[in-house]
Amino acid sequence: MPSTPSTDVIRDAVALACRAPSLHNTQPWRWVFDGVALHLFSDPARMLAGTDAFGREMVISCGVVLDHLVVAMAGQRWRTEVHRYPDPQRRELLASLRFSPVMLLTNAEHDRAVAISRRHTSRAPFGAVADWAHYESVLRSVADDYDVDLSVLPAAAHPELLRAAEVYASLRGQDAQYLAELRWWSSHPDVVEQQVAADPGASRPGWAGRVAPQRDSGWDEADLSDDRATVLVLSTPGDGPLDCLRCGEALSAVLLECTVAGLATCPLTHLTELPASRDILAALIGRVAAPQVLVRLGIPPQERNLTAHTARRHVADVLEVVS
């Protein structure tokens, strides 16, 4: 067995990993394979400065693709050693990865790799998860592995979520740069968030939508008010680049674990973008930690979660092979 993966193995793994979710499907990453190590870079040209002023969501998105890559390589029987921010002089170099072959592929590793292609963001109302206590302890230990805190928001917290969303919407409603960026990006050919506009779940009620609910959605009011999603908040001890990268990795692991279990998911970051709504979230989780991402999860609705998968950039556009 070779001691380093071939370019074909890397290309397949990168293509699969790039199914990772990202803010508005921006896919703000690029990869370089030098024959031995694979390097992950952020791509600031794809950062949305009006939405994501500090690049936190860009780095979180890159953390997701990083963990997806590790899962994809495990699916091909390669163990990955990750060196995060290996060069302090190059902040865009987020991680360098080296690989060693393994003989065994566990069922759990196989299931997670398969889940990458099945996972997608659903903005529909969800059913309640039975046996939540079991899932909660699994997801907590998943997030723990990345030093990321996972809080579950009880139903009693939802009025505060709604208040945070109102604060957010009123500030963003006057933010010309944000609105222009959202409009421009949602019609970008690469992107891709057109599916979001076409997705009836984009009219999610209350706090979960970035924009005002559309009344002509495929969901009626009864569907929308019957949402029984569980809401998680992923938070980090600090708010620096490494925190964001680790948070993205934890987000990947949580989403894939849910997908393996047949649960639908939706990551949400709008409420963490502005200090005013982020402070409300921080008070809700009751910890000294920086809230980074919310995740709605639950039982997918019957027959209505048939949204087409969002597109991705071609692997040749995100992976450079150098010798």
Ligand SMILES: Cc1cc2nc3c(=O)[nH]c(=O)nc-3n(C[C@H](O)[C@H](O)[C@H](O)COP(=O)(O)O)c2cc1C
């Ligand atoms: C860091 C991050 C932030 C996101 N923020 C939101 C959000 O605020 N609202 C939303 O509906 N979806 C959000 N998403 C989901 C993306 O829009 C979605 O992943 C992307 O359009 C690709 O679609 P897919 O997840 O179905 O593959 C976010 C995803 C990530 C990784």
